[in-house]
Amino acid sequence: MSKPKFAMYWAASCGGCEIAVLNIHEKILDVDANFEVVFWPVAMDAKYADVEKMKDGEITLCLWNGGIRNDENEHIAHLLRKKSKILVAFGSCACEGCIPGLANFTPIQEVIDTAFTTVSTENPDNLRPQPHYQMPEGEITIPTLYPLLRTLDQVVDVDYYMPGCPPESHQIAAVIDVVIAALQGKADLPPKGATIGAGNSTVCDECERTRNVKTIKEFKRIQLGKVDPDLCLLEQGIPCNGPATRSGCNARCPSAGAQCIGCYGPAEGVVDYGARLISAFASVIDSDDPQEIDRILDGLVDPAGQFYRFNLAGSLLRGSKQAHTSGD
Ligand code: SF4
Ligand code: SF4
Secondary structure, X not given: OOOOEEEEEEOEOOOHHHHHHHOOOOHHHHHXXXXXXXXXXXXXXXXXXXXXXXXXXXXXXXXXXXXXXXXXXXXXXXXXXXXXXXXXXXXXXXXXXHHHHHHHHOOHHHHHHXXXXXOOOOOOOOOOOOOEEEEOOEEEEOOOEEEEEEOHHHOOOOOEEEOOOOOOHHHHHHHHHHHHHHHOOOOOOOOOOOEOOOOOOEHHHHOOOEOOOOOEOOOOOOOOOOOOOOEOOHHHOOOOOHHHEEOOOOOHHHHOOOOOOOOOOEOOOOOOHHHHHHHHHHHHEOOOOHHHHHHHHOOOOOHHXXXXXXXXXXXXXXXXXXXXXXXX
């Protein structure tokens, strides 16, 4: 009997999700034992034409990492959706846009100009990428960038979401175990639309730091000054995103002495991550005086990055007004 088929694809992302899959160590042998890997461009030579020839639903499990930044990403998202029984938005970029989605603050022409005119770019003729270019041998085409990066579920129907930048390897291994058990009839798959490989509470709920101060008079950078190793970082004025962030990483960053920056995305039930975090930060500010509140908030040196670093594309905002209209 043939094995279930496995695919993994990399759209607008950094590649860390692919490394995280390889980082499951010997569990990767279970993937090989239980699946036939039919499409995984970063790991094997496979062509889009091979996927196009497959029957609809022929791929049992497809892990998709990356946002939809260009027309190639969008075309392959539709293709793999059609060919896959289970499509997983794998990692923060696919789920909510992540770092590539921060470009949604900027009009697309400015993004391109920045990439092609920075001091480290040698471009004496001030060239820009041409989607179509006629050569003696024929026409060359490259993907066309869209004005806004979109999350996978803003383009196609998604079965499951697996957050993290990247997802923790122990969580990937656990999800693979569940899928294999389900394929063998020994377990049920989670309901469609579920977030898998993560918890249902917040990073604060997993964090072992003590909370007892409750209010602050300033925000400060973790690099500057002394940090109590046991006390909640937010209660020391260090902007920690734990209150709004989904659990699942075992509070990895606060345990190691760094603030959570939110890579597991919005906690269960949170509609807009930035809005929830703004409300959490506001609740610890100890002042009723507008001028003092302004001074305290000035301590947040990068509000856009603080509140929307991983989830701008998936937020209610999705991007700046200028970026929204830059493709018109
Ligand atoms: S705010 Fe940060 S440091 Fe404080 S309890 Fe939550 S995760 Fe831990
Ligand atoms: S503590 Fe926050 S930033 Fe660090 S791994 Fe967990 S969710 Fe990501």
